[in-house]
Amino acid sequence: MTDEHYKWMRKAVDLAAQSISEQGRVDPPPAVAAVIVKNGTEVASAFRGQCAAGNHAEKCAIESAGGKDLVGAVVYTTLEPCSRRNAPKIACAQRLIDQGVGTVYIGLYDPNPKIFREGWKMLRDAGISLRDFPTDLRNELREMNAAFLSQYRSNGNAxxxxxxxxxxxxxxxxxxxxxxxxxxxxxxxxxxxxxxxxxxxxxxxxxxxxxxxxxxxxxxxxxxxxxxxxxxxxxxxxxxxxxxxxxxxxxxxxxxxxxxxxxxxxxxxxxxxxxxxxxxxxxxxxx
Ligand SMILES: [Zn+2]
Incomplete structure (x- = not known):
């Protein structure tokens, strides 16, 4: 893991802490951010809710890239990109595929058993390279998202x-x-x-x-x-x-x-x- 990648993941984790959730939600939403880098330069970044309440970080980041060519870009996202959304919404994994990004670094996998590893699989099947955040950053994300993760606390336990x-x-x-x-x-x-x-x-x-x-x-x-x-x-x-x-x-x-x-x-x-x-x-x- 080069310092260069670590730097962008560190930035994504710090941004995630600024996430804004929808009003009136019963379940705790996750803190998420995404940073898009191309040729060593940041193209865009966003945290959840930055462009509009409840909007996913990857969607906001792609939008704030303002139509720039993201082919081959590296995306650092603190949560596994979502694999399905109710129409007409488009899942973030699909958005990243549509943009032709080259590599995606994932912080946490989605704890929801219906999404867990589904986003990863969609990206993998589209030929995108996948990497995980290092343990120290992942632990920070776990702490930041304790309430979100605890909704699914039964995961993996018999x-x-x-x-x-x-x-x-x-x-x-x-x-x-x-x-x-x-x-x-x-x-x-x-x-x-x-x-x-x-x-x-x-x-x-x-x-x-x-x-x-x-x-x-x-x-x-x-x-x-x-x-x-x-x-x-x-x-x-x-x-x-x-x-x-x-x-x-x-x-x-x-x-x-x-x-x-x-x-x-x-x-x-x-x-x-x-x-x-x-x-x-x-x-x-x-x-
Ligand atoms: Zn999403």
Missing amino acids: IGSATFDYVHSPIFTIGEPSVAIDTKWSHGASGVIHAYAEAGHIALARYAESLDEIDDPSAMDFNLDKQSVTANDGNIIIFRGPRENVYAIVKVEQVLSLDRGDDRNEVTFTYEIRTINVKGPLDEFLE
């Missing part, structure tokens, strides 16, 4: 807990990206909560009181007619993941509900991701 506002952010994804299981929640009357999954992917572990009482989660009744269960404090719900044989065992620890007199709508659950070994015909034969 066992964990989550607390979130089920009215404003009804989906919570647990497990690392390769086994990610989406749990979806909604408010029920007087303190109960509804949990949702695709038909046949959710079941209530009736009478169970702790996660370790569940021997084989696949033994529960995953009725194809059922897409939701109703639960409250102490209930255990089994979510069957999109990947074969991966289950999330979720214990609802506490439901807070405004309509029951609590000061917020919030659910806390503990969970365990469990992979079931299924013996195929060959395994049985070999025994």
Whole structure:
């Protein structure tokens, strides 16, 4: 790593701290900045929200480059460029590809399991060279983005807990990206909560009181007619993941509900991701 590259990454980290977020957002937005360099000279730089509230840093930086030729440019961005946005918005990874940039240095990968490494893959598939920021700068970014990262704190853990506002952010994804299981929640009357999954992917572990009482989660009744269960404090719900044989065992620890007199709508659950070994015909034969 040459000092030259480090200098631009250092600048991007410092700029990220100036990020401006949208008004009224419930979830903590990330602090992000991007610096675009061509032939050793800075062409443009921007932090999140610099050109307009909520605008992504890469988009702002490209705009402030004012149409200059960015072919072969080096981009230093503190967060993995986003891979998808709702139309008509264009994902930053696509914008960088469209500009023909040559190399992208990435600070943090997006902790959202739906985006994690997707931006990297888009750029890689477009033939762009990819490098990571060094550890010291990445740690600074982690600290600066602690609230943003903690939304996805369950990432990579097979066992964990989550607390979130089920009215404003009804989906919570647990497990690392390769086994990610989406749990979806909604408010029920007087303190109960509804949990949702695709038909046949959710079941209530009736009478169970702790996660370790569940021997084989696949033994529960995953009725194809059922897409939701109703639960409250102490209930255990089994979510069957999109990947074969991966289950999330979720214990609802506490439901807070405004309509029951609590000061917020919030659910806390503990969970365990469990992979079931299924013996195929060959395994049985070999025994
Ligand atoms: Zn973006």
